[in-house]
Each structure stands twice: as structure tokens, then as C-alpha cells.
Amino acid sequence: MDAFNTSLSLPYSYTFTVTSSSCTSSTNNITNPWMDSRIWSKLPQRLLDRVIAFLTPPAFFRARSVCKRWYGLLFSSSFLELYVQISPRHHWFLFFKHKTLKSCIYRNSTISGGNGDNRTNCEGYLFDPYGIAWHRLSFSLVPPGFSPASSSGGLVCWVSNEAGSKNLILCNPLVGSISQLPPTLRPRLFPSIGLTVSPTSIDVSVAGDDMISPYAVKNLSTESFHIDAGGFYSIWGTTSSLPRLCSLESGQMVYVDAKFYCMNYSPFSVLAYDIAANNWFKIQAPMRRFLRSPSLVESRGKLILIAAVEKSKLNVPKSLRLWGLQACGTTWVEIERMPLQLYMQFAEVEGGNGFDCVGHGEFIVIMIRGSDKALLFDICRKRWQWIPPCPYLRRGCDNDGEDVELHGLAYEPRLATPVISLLDQVTLPFASFNG
Numbered sequence: 358m359d360a361f362n363t364s365l366s367l368p369y370s371y372t373f374t375v376t377s378s379s380c381t382s383s384t385n386n387i388t389n390p391w392m393d394s395r396i397w398s399k400l401p402q403r404l405l406d407r408v409i410a411f412l413t414p415p416a417f418f419r420a421r422s423v424c425k426r427w428y429g430l431l432f433s434s435s436f437l438e439l440y441v442q443i444s445p446r447h448h449w450f451l452f453f454k455h456k457t458l459k460s461c462i463y464r465n466s467t468i469s470g471g472n473g474d475n476r477t478n479c480e481g482y483l484f485d486p487y488g489i490a491w492h493r494l495s496f497s498l499v500p501p502g503f504s505p506a507s508s509s510g511g512l513v514c515w516v517s518n519e520a521g522s523k524n525l526i527l528c529n530p531l532v533g534s535i536s537q538l539p540p541t542l543r544p545r546l547f548p549s550i551g552l553t554v555s556p557t558s559i560d561v562s563v564a565g566d567d568m569i570s571p572y573a574v575k576n577l578s579t580e581s582f583h584i585d586a587g588g589f590y591s592i593w594g595t596t597s598s599l600p601r602l603c604s605l606e607s608g609q610m611v612y613v614d615a616k617f618y619c620m621n622y623s624p625f626s627v628l629a630y631d632i633a634a635n636n637w638f639k640i641q642a643p644m645r646r647f648l649r650s651p652s653l654v655e656s657r658g659k660l661i662l663i664a665a666v667e668k669s670k671l672n673v674p675k676s677l678r679l680w681g682l683q684a685c686g687t688t689w690v691e692i693e694r695m696p697l698q699l700y701m702q703f704a705e706v707e708g709g710n711g712f713d714c715v716g717h718g719e720f721i722v723i724m725i726r727g728s729d730k731a732l733l734f735d736i737c738r739k740r741w742q743w744i745p746p747c748p749y750l751r752r753g754c755d756n757d758g759e760d761v762e763l764h765g766l767a768y769e770p771r772l773a774t775p776v777i778s779l780l781d782q783v784t785l786p787f788a789s790f791n792g
Contacts, residue, residue, distance in 0.1 A: 451494070480494060481513075483768065489733075489745065507550045516548075520545070534774070547566050549566075565579075580595070615633060618660055642689070654714050661692070
């Protein structure tokens with residue numbers, strides 16, 4: 358994506374008077390008033406900063422190579438304060454490679470020069486749905502033994518893989534910042550993680566997979582972490598019991614309107630956790646007996662359920678459908694259906710392996726399990742398209758010969774996340790568990 362679009366036409370016609378002292382050769386330098394240095398050199402720095410604050414992150418990092426001042430904007434308090442106030446939101450996605458259901462991170466170990474020291478590097482793949490472009494992000498600061506679990510407000514939450522009390526860290530990959538949360542109080546295996554970050558608060562919920570013995574887990578409870586700029590915080594002190602006999606699959610939760618949502622299985626239903634009321638409740642899923650691979654996503658502040666509908670005795674064709682949860686909180690309305698011809702193509706590629714979905718803003722990505730293929734749906738323009746393969750992945754298989762599968766998060770790239778400074782009040786140094 359170019360930092361400046363030189364194809365734009367000028368809204369007004371500018372005329373410059375050349376004095377007699379001007380050289381004839383200099384006339385060619387001002388024939389294009391759009392690039393005349395006498396305009397750009399006199400723009401106030403504050404105005405330039407406002408223009409730069411509207412750049413996408415890739416364009417911003419390219420612009421940093423222009424001059425020393427622009428390079429230093431990433432460390433300028435005044436620019437970052439302006440950036441937080443006026444920078445537009447970018448509804449992008451962040452993907453990671455994973456090989457198994459319980460291991461959604463890919464790590465590539467390399468030998469550093471001559472000393473035999475193994476250094477572990479991890480990378481993610483940033484997808485821009487507006488420009489249909491891929492970018493690579495490094496997570497080299499994340500220690501071994503952690504997997505990406507959720508994302509909000511420019512921060513990516515990583516959770517420890519080892520069974521027991523869970524350690525969580527929040528990372529901003531654009532600026533290389535990393536912060537630790539205190540460990541959870543209850544031992545768990547692979548719990549579901551919910552994260553929501555606002556300009557003034559951080560909320561984290563860890564639910565399910567309680568370890569009732571070294572060899573058994575059960576979905577029993579939820580622990581919640583909260584901190585805000587008003588000085589109030591709760592370090593896993595808020596707990597809540599999950600509904601009886603619930604069967605939530607380990608994974609991330611979706612945040613919509615002060616609630617976390619996740620799928621419940623056998624039979625299908627939706628579990629909702631009201632953060633303020635600290636209680637769980639169930640919502641019946643639409644056509645629950647005929648759903649396959651249901652997923653919950655957030656789109657433009659609404660909760661959407663996406664699933665394939667497949668039942669031979671139904672008098673409707675097989676399809677992939679989207680339902681939106683209404684304001685009453687219990688009723689679903691079908692809002693979109695994949696075109697039949699596209700669904701037949703999608704079903705052939707998917708081959709019954711299932712699919713996962715992630716939504717952000719007006720975009721929804723549908724990822725086919727066991728492959729690197731995905732569909733992008735623009736809910737505003739009602740447009741479906743296949744996403745081009747990520748150029749940073751080996752086509753078809755990983756270095757170990759295993760199929761590449763993508764695990765996606767909704768990610769809003771941010772150059773500044775000042776709310777993270779609140780964690781300094783309640784956390785220990787990161788090195789305390791980086792061993």
C-alpha cells in the first residue's frame with residue numbers, strides 16, 4: 358500500500374508567478390503544483406503529524422525511513438497521544454500456523470552463530486482485508502511454551518501451554534512491548550480465554566477445563582481479571598460457576614456488548630457470560646439439530662452465528678448461513694446465506710473437514726480446517742471472495758511435511774496501547790517466569 362496516492366486530482370487550480378530572478382530551468386520544477394516544495398516545506402509539523410497518524414501501520418513504518426524526525430515519531434509522546442485520539446480503526450486479522458487442535462502456534466528453532474544456543478522465533482501473519490495484502494509479524498519476545506489465545510485493542514493475549522495455573526501475557530507486536538498478568542488461581546488444562554481492552558480498562562476471563570485431578574478435567578468455573586484507570590482492580594478474585602453439564606470447546610471467547618460468548622456442544626447452544634452480573638446463561642441456537650461446524654463471531658457490534666446447514670430431509674438446499682442475535686438476547690434472525698454455486702465449490706474444497714470463522718468490523722473470514730484456504734465475506738457489500746494464499750507459508754505443507762492450518766484472531770494494529778501501563782501496578786517483572 359502506497360503512503361501517498363499521486364493519482365488524486367487537485368480540488369483547485371493553483372497558479373504561481375515566476376519572478377524575473379527565477380532561472381528558466383526552475384520552471385520545470387514547479388509545473389506540477391501538487392509536488393511543489395514551497396507548499397510542502399511550509400506545512401506545520403503538527404499538520405504533518407496528523408496526516409501521518411492516519412497511515413496504516415505498514416505505510417507508517419515505510420514512512421519512518423524518510424527522515425530522522427519521522428523515524429522518531431514512534432517514540433514521541435506528543436505524536437502517540439495524537440495518534441490515540443485520531444487514528445482510524447483497522448479491522449484486520451492475525452493468523453498463526455498450527456498443526457493440532459491443542460497447539461495453535463508454530464515455532465521455528467534456529468541455531469545462533471557458533472555457540473550452539475537454540476533460539477526460538479515465532480511469527481504471525483497479518484492480513485489486511487481492505488487491500489487484500491499479507492504482512493509478517495515477529496513475536497520473538499514471547500517465551501517458549503505459550504500459545505496465542507485472544508486479541509483486543511491492539512494487544513495479543515498469550516497463554517501458557519503447561520497444565521496448572523495459567524500464565525498470561527499481553528503483547529503489542531508492532532512496538533515490541535510485552536506485559537505479564539498474575540497467574541490464575543485454579544489449575545486448568547486448555548481453558549477458553551476472553552479478552553476485551555478499552556482505552557481505560559482491561560478485562561480477561563478464563564473459563565473451563567478445570568483440573569479436578571492430574572488426569573481429569575471438567576468445565577466447572579470461570580476466573581476474571583479486571584483493572585481500570587479509576588484505580589479499581591480484581592486479580593482473579595471474581596469467580597463464577599459454569600452451567601451444569603456444559604461442553605464448551607477449548608478456545609477463544611467472543612466479546613459483544615459487555616458479554617463473552619462461546620459455543621456449547623451436544624446439543625448446540627450458545628453460552629453467554631455477563632461480566633457485570635458475573636453469571637452465565639444459555640441461548641438456544643437456531644436450527645441446532647442441523648448445524649455443522651458452528652462458530653461465533655463479532656461483526657460491527659453484533660453477535661453472529663455461522664454454520665453449515667446439512668440435512669437431507671429438509672426441503673431447503675444445503676448451505677452456509679449467518680444468523681444475527683437480536684437486541685432481546687434470545688432470538689436469532691438469518692441475515693445472509695452463501696450463494697449456492699459458491700457453497701458447492703466451498704464444500705468440495707472443505708471435504709467435510711469442518712471450518713472455523715473469525716469476524717472483525719464488516720469482514721468475516723472462514724478458514725477451512727486442515728488447509729491454508731479461506732474465504733473473505735464483506736458483510737456490508739455482500740461480497741464473497743477467496744483469500745490469496747499467504748506468501749510467507751510453504752504451499753500445502755509445513756517444513757515437517759504436515760498440512761498447514763491457520764488459526765485466526767481479529768486484530769486491530771495499534772502503535773500505542775497506553776492502557777497497558779495499568780498492569781505495572783499489579784504485576785511482577787516479566788522475567789519472573791521467563792526461564
